[in-house]
Amino acid sequence: MAAYDYDVIVAGGGMSGLITAAAICHYSKQKARVLVVDRNPHSEPGKKTINGWTCGDAVSKRSVDYLADNIGIKYGSPELEHPVEGVLVYSPDHQTKVLFEGEGFILNRKILPKRQIEDAKKLGVEFAFNVACDRLYSEDGFVRGVTGRNLADGSQFKKTARMVVDAAGNATKLRPNIPIQSKIELDIDRDDLESTGRYIYDFEVSEDDPTWFDSRYALIHLDQFIAAGGYAWTFPKGKNKVNIGLGVQKKALDLRNAKFGKKDGLQDLIDQYVKMNRAIKNPVQSADEQDRGNTKGSWQVSVRRHNDCLVANGYAMVGDAAWMARPIDAGGIGPSIYASVMLGKAVAQALEANDTSEESLWQYNLDYMKHHGYQMASFEVLRRYLQTLSNDQISYGMKYFLSEEDISSIVNREHPRFSRLRLLNPAMMMRIAKEPKLASGLKHTADVSEELITHNMNYPEKPSGFEPWKKKLTTMLTEAFAKF
Numbered sequence: 001m002a003a004y005d006y007d008v009i010v011a012g013g014g015m016s017g018l019i020t021a022a023a024i025c026h027y028s029k030q031k032a033r034v035l036v037v038d039r040n041p042h043s044e045p046g047k048k049t050i051n052g053w054t055c056g057d058a059v060s061k062r063s064v065d066y067l068a069d070n071i072g073i074k075y076g077s078p079e080l081e082h083p084v085e086g087v088l089v090y091s092p093d094h095q096t097k098v099l100f101e102g103e104g105f106i107l108n109r110k111i112l113p114k115r116q117i118e119d120a121k122k123l124g125v126e127f128a129f130n131v132a133c134d135r136l137y138s139e140d141g142f143v144r145g146v147t148g149r150n151l152a153d154g155s156q157f158k159k160t161a162r163m164v165v166d167a168a169g170n171a172t173k174l175r176p177n178i179p180i181q182s183k184i185e186l187d188i189d190r191d192d193l194e195s196t197g198r199y200i201y202d203f204e205v206s207e208d209d210p211t212w213f214d215s216r217y218a219l220i221h222l223d224q225f226i227a228a229g230g231y232a233w234t235f236p237k238g239k240n241k242v243n244i245g246l247g248v249q250k251k252a253l254d255l256r257n258a259k260f261g262k263k264d265g266l267q268d269l270i271d272q273y274v275k276m277n278r279a280i281k282n283p284v285q286s287a288d289e290q291d292r293g294n295t296k297g298s299w300q301v302s303v304r305r306h307n308d309c310l311v312a313n314g315y316a317m318v319g320d321a322a323w324m325a326r327p328i329d330a331g332g333i334g335p336s337i338y339a340s341v342m343l344g345k346a347v348a349q350a351l352e353a354n355d356t357s358e359e360s361l362w363q364y365n366l367d368y369m370k371h372h373g374y375q376m377a378s379f380e381v382l383r384r385y386l387q388t389l390s391n392d393q394i395s396y397g398m399k400y401f402l403s404e405e406d407i408s409s410i411v412n413r414e415h416p417r418f419s420r421l422r423l424l425n426p427a428m429m430m431r432i433a434k435e436p437k438l439a440s441g442l443k444h445t446a447d448v449s450e451e452l453i454t455h456n457m458n459y460p461e462k463p464s465g466f467e468p469w470k471k472k473l474t475t476m477l478t479e480a481f482a483k484f
Ligand SMILES: Cc1cc2nc3c(=O)[nH]c(=O)nc-3n(C[C@H](O)[C@H](O)[C@H](O)COP(=O)(O)OP(=O)(O)OC[C@H]3O[C@@H](n4cnc5c(N)ncnc54)[C@H](O)[C@@H]3O)c2cc1C
Pocket: 011, 012, 013, 014, 015, 016, 017, 037, 038, 039, 040, 045, 046, 047, 048, 054, 055, 056, 057, 058, 059, 131, 132, 133, 134, 167, 168, 169, 170, 171, 172, 173, 196, 197, 198, 245, 298, 299, 300, 301, 318, 319, 320, 321, 325, 330, 331, 332, 333, 334, 336
């Protein structure tokens, strides 16, 4: 058997790469030799771009608990910077609020990777910092390593392994250039990416208005004018500290600018959103050492279902490299945690079986789809539909068409069934008559959602079943989108 430098190379030491590396070591009982390669220097792990660790920083308690329960990694202070009782979504008119998620935390994403590296090192993970991975290296139809450049001294970098995990985030250079035959989709549609940005501010409270700032809740504001095709957020990091920002879809923003004769870009909108926030006075970028270099930044996030196939011979993807952020709210930390743990287990099994083929790694596709990813295609449909609605329609729909049952589905990360639209009582018929297109659109997304979830729960057990499954999925999605 060929000798490799490592059993596994994880390209990218961010949220998902660091957890995957630790999970592989955990499940292989520390027998696997795992190298994490990251372009950042050792002093700045997990940094996404030169602007910092740009994120809204919100994560659910259940994701953090999943990590602790499965691989024994527990986070605490200071990386869990501020606890919240839930995520509240406000309608554009601020009249209706929906609890979108239960308890959670606002993280300090600059501090967390340092903690994650300590955890990974204890499990035996090795690190190569300052190395940018450019390409995957292949032999005999298998990915067997990475090549790149050492950014500190300019030298070439090449290491081999029995397999490579691509955890290099949204702008990975590895997946689009995979050098072997695979079932992996290489590129993403521009409309499935959101441009997002945020500040971390200290501020004085100007007005006690919990619809604009509430230290107990992460607030999401739906508003197609200020955050076209996306949403804005005000996430508390304390009583006078906030992570505040928004995301837009380029196509929706272009339409909004044309409609209102504006030329606003992402940064203009973020600044306008901060200004219109009634609770925030005199915001200043946090001067805390824990936030230095991380108080203003923008980056992109995907809002489609994850890549329909996550593995190939000697290769697997996780986190933003695999478009795992939830299509409905761009939350990618939870999916990264779940997928990284599942991938760690599948890789350890593949190494134990001495087989890192697509077929051997397939269990990861199945585990992720059946335990977490099955909702994502239906959320992609709902996201596309919501992007077609006006502020008035969103406010009306949230006020009249969402039932308690829908809200509890949303909290449980399930697609709402909009069952009120199925009950033909006279009051509801009058409301539907006022917005018939909105009502039928919402009902359509709920119906399609059920079909998509059933299809995803029938994800093929083996690679041989993938093509017909994918063909049917593509047809279902094309038909669903055609109705909007
Ligand atoms: C503005 C914004 C707000 C967000 N808010 C939230 C939120 O509130 N809650 C939530 O759940 N999600 C949120 N997300 C999404 C979340 O941040 C991501 O899903 C998450 O960071 C994904 O982790 P990752 O490890 O896959 O990728 P990343 O965090 O991007 O990590 C990638 C790592 O790979 C390294 N890397 C990249 N290229 C190379 C290369 N060529 N060679 C070597 N190393 C490389 C990078 O240096 C980095 O360390 C937000 C995203 C943005 C942009």
